[in-house]
Amino acid sequence: MSDITYGEDVDVNQIHAGENHIGEIGGNMTRVDVEFENTSGSGTAYTAGDIVSAGSAVVTPYEFANAFRVAGGSAYIVGAAAFTDVSSKTPRFRLHFYNASVAVQGDNVARKEQYANAASKLGYLDLPAMTSSTDTSGSLSRASDYTVRHPVVAATGVTSLFVTTETLDAFTPAATSEKYTITLILDNN
Secondary structure, three states: OEOOOOOOEOOHHHOOOOOOOOOOOOOOEEEEEEEEEEOOOOOOOEOOOEEOOOOOOOOOOEEEOOOOOOOOOEEEEEEEEEEEOOOOOOOOEEEEEEOOOOOOOOOOOEOOOOHHHHHHEEEEEEOOOOEOOOOOOOOOEEEEEOOOOEEEEOOOOOOOEEEEEEEOOOEOOOOOOEEEEEEEEEEEO
16 A cells, blocks of 8 residues: 555554544443442332432442543443342332542432532433333342433543432332342443
């Protein structure tokens, strides 16, 4: 191949893609998960608007490490799901996103918006009501939305995304502990 401007030969086998190239083909989809086990509030009913987390001592969001392709990068959340290991759960959850770890309320406490967190807040996403399979003898309830396109931007020098979970409906957790998994699909820039 010849460079028209200088008339020099260019070996195309020696051209490698990097962060500074044009015409990238293909996607940069990333799946990230975070799991927590709720033990502190087991059997104690949640009120709509309460935080759902692993316990009253959990006062920071959960971290999705390496959610962003590059430090300080950006992405679109194109899918979100919540799972619990107990069947027949039907609450709706709101996932609140941050680009830094911020102070939040603990489990089974009314969620409050804090102005101090505004600079790190990346919005929220509402999931539909959880459902189970017709045969509820299994151990899974889930909710998902793969129709979203929610932009998120990492903090400078960071590749993590942070999330808190708020229930939009009152519900009573199992008398024993429950596990929760939050899954996100990101289309990274």
